[in-house]
Amino acid sequence: MFNPIKNLIESRVSTGRYDPARSLSDQQLTELVRLATRAPSAFNAQNWKFVAVRSAEAKARLKAVSFGQQQVEDAAVTFIVCGTLGAHRSMPRALQPSVAAGIVPQSVADAWVAMATEAHQGNPQLQRDEAFRSASLAAMTLMLAAEGMGLSSGAMSGFDTDAVVKAFELDASEVPVMLVTIGYGLANNWPQKPRRPLQDVMVLA
Amino acid sequence: MFNPIKNLIESRVSTGRYDPARSLSDQQLTELVRLATRAPSAFNAQNWKFVAVRSAEAKARLKAVSFGQQQVEDAAVTFIVCGTLGAHRSMPRALQPSVAAGIVPQSVADAWVAMATEAHQGNPQLQRDEAFRSASLAAMTLMLAAEGMGLSSGAMSGFDTDAVVKAFELDASEVPVMLVTIGYGLANNWPQKPRRPLQDVMVLA
Numbered sequence: 001m002f003n004p005i006k007n008l009i010e011s012r013v014s015t016g017r018y019d020p021a022r023s024l025s026d027q028q029l030t031e032l033v034r035l036a037t038r039a040p041s042a043f044n045a046q047n048w049k050f051v052a053v054r055s056a057e058a059k060a061r062l063k064a065v066s067f068g069q070q071q072v073e074d075a076a077v078t079f080i081v082c083g084t085l086g087a088h089r090s091m092p093r094a095l096q097p098s099v100a101a102g103i104v105p106q107s108v109a110d111a112w113v114a115m116a117t118e119a120h121q122g123n124p125q126l127q128r129d130e131a132f133r134s135a136s137l138a139a140m141t142l143m144l145a146a147e148g149m150g151l152s153s154g155a156m157s158g159f160d161t162d163a164v165v166k167a168f169e170l171d172a173s174e175v176p177v178m179l180v181t182i183g184y185g186l187a188n189n190w191p192q193k194p195r196r197p198l199q200d201v202m203v204l205a
Numbered sequence: 206m207f208n209p210i211k212n213l214i215e216s217r218v219s220t221g222r223y224d225p226a227r228s229l230s231d232q233q234l235t236e237l238v239r240l241a242t243r244a245p246s247a248f249n250a251q252n253w254k255f256v257a258v259r260s261a262e263a264k265a266r267l268k269a270v271s272f273g274q275q276q277v278e279d280a281a282v283t284f285i286v287c288g289t290l291g292a293h294r295s296m297p298r299a300l301q302p303s304v305a306a307g308i309v310p311q312s313v314a315d316a317w318v319a320m321a322t323e324a325h326q327g328n329p330q331l332q333r334d335e336a337f338r339s340a341s342l343a344a345m346t347l348m349l350a351a352e353g354m355g356l357s358s359g360a361m362s363g364f365d366t367d368a369v370v371k372a373f374e375l376d377a378s379e380v381p382v383m384l385v386t387i388g389y390g391l392a393n394n395w396p397q398k399p400r401r402p403l404q405d406v407m408v409l410a
Contacts, residue, residue, distance in 0.1 A: 148214075
């Protein structure tokens with residue numbers, strides 16, 4: 001049976017070299033974020049934010065705080081994928097569409113908010129862990145969505161976090177977790193690199 | 206144009222109710238992990254580990270440390286997706302296949318190890334962030350790979366981390382980041398929950 005997602009997972013490469021002449025429309029950027037936000041998050045908190053860096057000015061600003069990496073300039077867009085701290089505080093709003101659609105009863109939403117508040121309040125490490133989890137799930141979905149649209153993508157963790165926060169006036173609760181470049185890859189990118197043997201990373205219990 | 210990954214991202218639901226009578230073969234479990242490890246990681250460090258909990262005994266052990274959640278017993282498998290700390294130490298081994306394949310020159314691999322060592326050594330928070338990033342990227346790939354195989358999946362962050370470490374004799378460097386249940390979903394699962402309006406989570410720069 002042909003399995004397109006298998007094919008896509010196997011053929012994705014971490015793209016570093018992009019055609020600088022090709023851009024993406026705002027409609028394409030919106031579609032990418034729409035799909036990225038279909039990723040799961042704990043309690044459906046959706047504790048994430050996506051800054052689509054696509055103007056020449058904003059690209060220069062981001063490049064300066066990501067060790068001058070050229071792909072930030074050349075890719076059509078680089079998303080600053082942020083996870084947000086204090087997810088329990090924004091949950092009532094995040095869950096409202098699920099309640100309105102009649103999927104999550106209000107009493108369940110209230111119980112989730114209470115559980116999350118009890119666990120996260122006063123626990124900054126757990127809040128940070130949750131921000132990294134949600135943002136990374138969304139970032140992976142974003143990359144595979146891009147591949148599905150015939151685009152190339154690359155994840156970058158090489159950036160100065162504090163400088164990114166300052167340069168893009170992020171809120172104190174917004175943690176830049178990953179940069180994701182998306183655009184039209186050139187032919188001279190590396191192939192997907194081979195992985196460690198499965199027996200090194202897998203245990204059957 | 207038909208875009209199968211778009212369809213799959215939109216139709217995935219966080220499955221909590223599984224047919225307890227249906228299991229997965231070791232071959233299917235191995236294929237799932239093989240695809241999950243195709244996720245990107247910083248410097249291709251592949252700082253992750255997957256414990257496939259699929260025997261009745263191991264399921265009972267995991268259920269006891271994840272607040273008794275029934276899906277751990279009913280799903281064909283629950284993966285404990287771990288991120289590993291101190292990724293810089295295992296990088297020479299992780300990069301060896303890429304060097305052997307002639308993709309990454311030895312000098313580049315050495316430079317990456319040096320860069321990662323300089324950044325991560327003595328910085329436990331960065332090591333933890335990196336573990337959460339890599340494991341979450343792999344977990345999302347795992348879930349979409351499962352969907353592509355006609356299976357259902359669900360991410361869980363509700364578990365007692367220390368107790369999981371103890372119950373499955375994880376190494377001190379192995380951090381359980383997420384549980385991912387995979388199996389055959391029943392018809393009575395909730396549909397995918399609606400998301401926050403895009404203007405709440407997206408900025409064009």
